Amino acid sequence: xxxxxxxxxxxxxxxxxxxxxxxxxxxxxxxxxxxxxxxxxxxxxxxxxxxxxxxxxxxxxxxxxxxxxxxxxxxxxxxxxxxxxxxxxxxxxxxxxxxxxxxxxxxxxxxxxxxxxxxxxxxxxxxxxxxxxxxxxxxxxxxxxxxxxxxxxxxxxxxxxxxxxxxxxxxxxxxxxxxxxxxxxxxxxxxxxxxxxxxxxxxxxxxxxxxxxxxxxxxxxxxxxxxxxxxxxxxxxxxxxxxxxxxxxxxxxxxxxxxxxxxxxxxxxxxxxxxxxxxxxxxxxxxxxxxxxxxxxxxxxxxxxxxxxxxxxxxxxxxxxxxxxxxxxxxxxxxxxxxxxxxxxxxxxxxxxxxxxxxxxxxxxxxxxxxxxxxxxxxxxxxxxxxxxxxxxxxxxxxxxxxxxxxxxxxxxxxxxxxxxxxxxxxxxxxxxxxxxxxxxxxxxxxxxxxxxxxxxxxxxxxxxxxxxxxxxxxxxxxxxxxxxxxxxxxxxxxxxxxxxxxxx
Ligand SMILES: *Cc1c(COP(=O)(O)O)cnc(C)c1O
Numbered sequence: 001x002x003x004x005x006x007x008x009x010x011x012x013x014x015x016x017x018x019x020x021x022x023x024x025x026x027x028x029x030x031x032x033x034x035x036x037x038x039x040x041x042x043x044x045x046x047x048x049x050x051x052x053x054x055x056x057x058x059x060x061x062x063x064x065x066x067x068x069x070x071x072x073x074x075x076x077x078x079x080x081x082x083x084x085x086x087x088x089x090x091x092x093x094x095x096x097x098x099x100x101x102x103x104x105x106x107x108x109x110x111x112x113x114x115x116x117x118x119x120x121x122x123x124x125x126x127x128x129x130x131x132x133x134x135x136x137x138x139x140x141x142x143x144x145x146x147x148x149x150x151x152x153x154x155x156x157x158x159x160x161x162x163x164x165x166x167x168x169x170x171x172x173x174x175x176x177x178x179x180x181x182x183x184x185x186x187x188x189x190x191x192x193x194x195x196x197x198x199x200x201x202x203x204x205x206x207x208x209x210x211x212x213x214x215x216x217x218x219x220x221x222x223x224x225x226x227x228x229x230x231x232x233x234x235x236x237x238x239x240x241x242x243x244x245x246x247x248x249x250x251x252x253x254x255x256x257x258x259x260x261x262x263x264x265x266x267x268x269x270x271x272x273x274x275x276x277x278x279x280x281x282x283x284x285x286x287x288x289x290x291x292x293x294x295x296x297x298x299x300x301x302x303x304x305x306x307x308x309x310x311x312x313x314x315x316x317x318x319x320x321x322x323x324x325x326x327x328x329x330x331x332x333x334x335x336x337x338x339x340x341x342x343x344x345x346x347x348x349x350x351x352x353x354x355x356x357x358x359x360x361x362x363x364x365x366x367x368x369x370x371x372x373x374x375x376x377x378x379x380x381x382x383x384x385x386x387x388x389x390x391x392x393x394x395x396x397x398x399x400x401x402x403x404x405x406x407x408x409x410x411x412x413x414x415x416x417x418x419x420x421x422x423x424x425x426x427x428x429x430x431x432x433x434x435x436x437x438x439x440x441x442x443x444x445x446x447x448x449x450x451x452x453x454x455x456x457x458x459x460x461x462x463x464x465x466x467x468x469x470x471x472x473x474x475x476x477x478x479x480x481x482x483x484x485x486x487x488x489x490x491x492x493x494x495x496x497x498x499x500x501x502x503x504x505x
Contacts, residue, residue, distance in 0.1 A: 009053045028457030029073045038067035074480040075459035080270040081477020084304035087364035091357030105339035106331045115355035126275040129288040132311035140311040141345040142354045146269035147186035149294035149310040154190045157234035157263035159321035171195040175233040178202045180213035182241040215252035234263040240271025243464040244398040254289020266293045273300035319344045377403035377476040380486045403476040443470035452496040459489045
């Protein structure tokens with residue numbers, strides 16, 4: 001493809017994306033086909049001869065788009081958002097066009113230096129502790145995902161608590177990692193990859209109302225392990241758990257980590273973006289105790305996947321843990337010690353110029369624009385929670401400091417129940433489910449409600465379990481989502497509740 005052909009087809013592709021974004025509202029959020037439907041429409045063999053670009057674009061419309069979940073759809077409320085934006089896509093396009101591989105400073109200095117500065121900019125925007133900045137002892141790096149950030153944190157923690165033996169002799173089976181029962185699955189995965197296995201991960205109890213880690217339970221687990229000759233190695237605390245966005249109490253957890261010399265990694269994959277708003281920064285109190293911290297601009301900060309921002313308070317320790325310098329990578333800049341080689345900050349050697357999309361996003365929106373995006377999501381979630389609370393058939397089952405609301409039907413028969421709404425979140429324990437039918441029946445009613453609502457094609461919500469009970473999640477985050485879309489979701493939910501009640505009586 002010559003540069004001129006690229007120019008022509010490139011314009012057509014940008015048009016295609018712009019048309020896609022402007023027509024999202026007219027599409028069903030979820031794909032219709034059964035498993036294999038997309039694969040069945042692809043030829044079994046690659047073409048022998050090259051094809052015209054128009055044919056490729058046409059198949060985007062007829063084969064690919066119908067087989068997708070539309071994550072940018074204004075009615076998309078599933079999991080957490082994975083939003084993107086014009087400046088992010090264009091920054092990524094430039095990165096792809098440059099084709100730079102930034103494993104070393106020397107293999108593309110701007111690729112490294114822009115990343116360092118962007119992570120300092122983000123640290124400034126989130127008001128992170130000074131020790132995470134590259135101007136101090138720490139620094140930031142872009143990982144592909146929060147999962148990789150957790151893995152890297154675990155590896156450095158092993159290096160630290162292993163007294164240097166880990167690098168030469170590998171992992172000892174005595175290391176233990178702590179997270180709450182609500183911690184993300186990537187923590188167990190990191191333990192497996194690190195060679196520790198699932199047994200090394202201790203699930204610490206949470207407060208039944210807030211679903212945040214119980215510091216006393218953490219202390220007890222650490223003490224018990226020490227008494228058994230095991231080595232408490234890392235605590236992974238969460239700001240905004242995946243299930244309900246619970247916030248672990250960092251000040252108390254941080255004190256315990258300091259007392260026992262345990263690495264503290266803070267996983268704020270989704271909720272970290274909230275810290276750009278001063279009024280939401282209270283969720284990050286105690287972060288000064290952390291040895292490492294990460295959040296995903298690719299979830300809620302208008303930056304397309306993949307972009308996890310990861311910081312350490314002591315970069316020397318990280319580099320010591322992961323650096324290996326073969327002859328073919330030796331160069332004067334590295335030897336001088338004056339540059340950052342990001343290959344030492346991650347698992348792979350090679351890396352893309354991912355900071356370019358971040359640079360485009362931060363400059364296009366400015367801090368103000370990004371704050372407005374986060375605030376809009378929080379306000380819409382608040383409004384939705386208000387509607388849920390005002391309808392006695394439903395209950396909000398967990399605090400909702402960000403843009404996720406966890407809720408469910410309180411009674412199997414929906415509107416037929418005249419019981420006054422409960423004033424507390426005690427229902428999160430599922431203890432009173434039996435007053436209105438068995439817990440299993442309620443679970444079934446909630447699952448059916450979710451299926452009905454998602455079956456309309458207008459919105460998409462996902463579920464979790466809270467206090468052992470099937471719970472619906474509505475997460476706001478698409479830049480296209482406005483109040484009318486959240487209101488439509490609520491109308492579809494209440495319609496479905498009414499229909500299921502009519503169907504039963
Ligand atoms: C989404 C999420 C992750 C995993 O994110 P990736 O970037 O996809 O690896 C980890 N932790 C929490 C709390 C999350 O919400």
